[in-house]
Amino acid sequence: MDKDKKIVISKTFAGPLNDVTATVAEAIEKLKESGGELKFQKGEYHFYKDNAAVKTLYVSNNDSGEKHIAFNLSGLENITVDGGGSTFIFHSGVFPFAAEDCENLTVKNFRMDLSYPLVALMQVGKKTEEGFFFKIDKGRYPYRIEDGSLIFESENGELSGKLRKFSLHRASRGGVQYLFTGNCMDSAENLPARYTRTDASYSEDGIYFKYRKDIPVGLVFDEGEELLVNIASGRRIDMLFFDKCSSVTVKNVIINRGEAMGIVATFCQDILIDGFGTDISVYNDYITLTGDALHFVNCKGLVEIKNCNITHTADDAINVHGVYTEFKKLNGREITADFKHQDHYGITPYYKGDMLDIINNKTLEIMGRARVENAAPINKGRSIKIICDNIEGKFEEGFFIENVTRSPDVYIHNNSFVDFPHIRLSGNGKILVEDNRMEKCAAALYAYDLAQYWYESGRIKDLTFRNNALIDCNFKMGKAFVNVGVSGFDGEDTPVIHERVEISGNTFEKITHNDITAFGVKDLIIKDNVIK
Numbered sequence: 001m002d003k004d005k006k007i008v009i010s011k012t013f014a015g016p017l018n019d020v021t022a023t024v025a026e027a028i029e030k031l032k033e034s035g036g037e038l039k040f041q042k043g044e045y046h047f048y049k050d051n052a053a054v055k056t057l058y059v060s061n062n063d064s065g066e067k068h069i070a071f072n073l074s075g076l077e078n079i080t081v082d083g084g085g086s087t088f089i090f091h092s093g094v095f096p097f098a099a100e101d102c103e104n105l106t107v108k109n110f111r112m113d114l115s116y117p118l119v120a121l122m123q124v125g126k127k128t129e130e131g132f133f134f135k136i137d138k139g140r141y142p143y144r145i146e147d148g149s150l151i152f153e154s155e156n157g158e159l160s161g162k163l164r165k166f167s168l169h170r171a172s173r174g175g176v177q178y179l180f181t182g183n184c185m186d187s188a189e190n191l192p193a194r195y196t197r198t199d200a201s202y203s204e205d206g207i208y209f210k211y212r213k214d215i216p217v218g219l220v221f222d223e224g225e226e227l228l229v230n231i232a233s234g235r236r237i238d239m240l241f242f243d244k245c246s247s248v249t250v251k252n253v254i255i256n257r258g259e260a261m262g263i264v265a266t267f268c269q270d271i272l273i274d275g276f277g278t279d280i281s282v283y284n285d286y287i288t289l290t291g292d293a294l295h296f297v298n299c300k301g302l303v304e305i306k307n308c309n310i311t312h313t314a315d316d317a318i319n320v321h322g323v324y325t326e327f328k329k330l331n332g333r334e335i336t337a338d339f340k341h342q343d344h345y346g347i348t349p350y351y352k353g354d355m356l357d358i359i360n361n362k363t364l365e366i367m368g369r370a371r372v373e374n375a376a377p378i379n380k381g382r383s384i385k386i387i388c389d390n391i392e393g394k395f396e397e398g399f400f401i402e403n404v405t406r407s408p409d410v411y412i413h414n415n416s417f418v419d420f421p422h423i424r425l426s427g428n429g430k431i432l433v434e435d436n437r438m439e440k441c442a443a444a445l446y447a448y449d450l451a452q453y454w455y456e457s458g459r460i461k462d463l464t465f466r467n468n469a470l471i472d473c474n475f476k477m478g479k480a481f482v483n484v485g486v487s488g489f490d491g492e493d494t495p496v497i498h499e500r501v502e503i504s505g506n507t508f509e510k511i512t513h514n515d516i517t518a519f520g521v522k523d524l525i526i527k528d529n530v531i532k
Helices: 021-030
Strands: 006-009 036-040 044-047 053-057 065-072 077-090 094-100 103-114 119-127 131-136 143-146 149-152 166-170 176-181 195-203 206-211 226-230 240-243 246-255 263-266 269-274 294-297 300-306 309-311 318-323 325-331 334-339 355-359 366-378 383-393 400-403 409-413 416-425 430-434 437-447 462-466 469-471 480-484 498-504 507-509 514-518 521-527
Touching: 006 021, 021 036, 021 065, 053 094, 065 077, 077 094, 094 103, 143 195, 240 246, 318 400, 325 383, 355 383, 416 430, 437 462, 480 498, 498 514, 514 521
Parallel strands: 006 036, 036 077, 044 077, 065 094, 077 103, 094 240, 103 246, 176 195, 240 263, 246 269, 263 294, 269 300, 294 318, 300 409, 309 416, 318 416, 409 430, 416 437, 430 462, 437 469, 437 480, 462 498, 469 507, 480 514, 498 521
Antiparallel strands: 053 065, 119 131, 119 226, 131 206, 143 149, 166 176, 166 226, 195 206, 325 334, 325 400, 334 383, 355 366, 355 400, 366 383
16 A cells, blocks of 8 residues: 555636546546555536446435446545535536445545536416416426426536426425426325325416325325425435445535435445535535435444534435345345335345344344355345345245344544534444434434334444434424334334434423433433523
8 A cells, every 4th residue: 555645626727618537537547556645736626427327226325326426435445536616516417426435435535516406496376176286497497298297407407307206395304295297207106295186287376286086195285385396416426425434534524505315324344424514604505415414324342423514404404324124035045035115126135144133023022043154245236145044934925034233333523513413323333422402303313223114224232322412303393302113113103123212411492392202112211491
């Protein structure tokens, strides 16, 4: 390793339109063998699709497939990318950062931005039993209507209602509904929110959406309400993706505007996020990210998150979990299991030496165990074959399989979170959340497994939530500031699957529903909290 090797990039190396994509790719290639630092002189740098690396990525909880990557850091060791305070602007179709099978990787000191808007703003007009009207500024958000489908146009390409459903959010993001227009080809199965089916047409009062006969429910929003519709590209583009990496540091990275998720880390070990943030002030777009800010799947070692300032995210500020697969059959030492959510297709959540729990999908009782020898996706990534030893217990079709080895210790401290849905945590590592400020959300802490819909696993072994300032955390129609439980169950019927949860020394302000709800915990400690 040549840790002192440094390649410096400035605007003088940029191509037309200040495109540095090819220059960055050449510099990364030079650092492959020895490692070193890729350093940018402070400036504004643009990245375009034409010169990006093309690679298929399987990004859990997001859209997998072929990506055009600006910073392809896969397979590298001992690399630092230092933006030097620069702003990186990513144009249509560019997947900013991807790192697979890396070790000792640091990215730091830059802002990330997109050249196109994330959302369109619309206002609900008149509502009738037959349909409703939306008012949209066509000059700001160009659109057209074809065959009853709404189609938005932007630099990022068309977002066509023929192919995709639209997700509608209150501007406050206190409610969600899906909108199908025309003969939309997208699936309506197993959605996490209600939906309606319509045919769109032009009118003097805006766009008229006429209900179809088979709609399950009409528009849930009221006349005059302002709504946001995601016009980016669903979950195709995440800003920083790390897979099967160890010793990863992200420091002083700010996102002005980002598609899908900010940071996704899958099957990684030892991650430090220091000084990461989002900045709503640049565009006043209502949101900074259309997905989670920080998302960790079946990681291990330590995940530490500190000194971050995360605001205005459409989905969770932090989500830490594993992946449930569904047991199908056991043939000798070979287990076959299915992925139950399409955004898990193609991933490999099991590795040699990992211990698996076999869980009754109805009661969540642990029924058996096994240890992984190797695993590989089959059936076009919709299933996985796992070769195991140390197999014991009861196995039945439909049972859940949980990887209990890949569950990290989590330390979240000295951060500020404002205007976000939740911080969602689960897992059997040691989890400590302390000295944070959390304001305007649906739940400051949502400590659940999420067996329904997303099939996110994670029994809690030891979680401490202490000395945090919680303000207006029923803001987004949440039931409680702190909500601990088990998905699919409610109240006293909740199975006791969590071991120890401590909620202590926190301050609660502006409570409109509940401060704490907690079920399914063997050792629950609530003490020294202050309600203002």
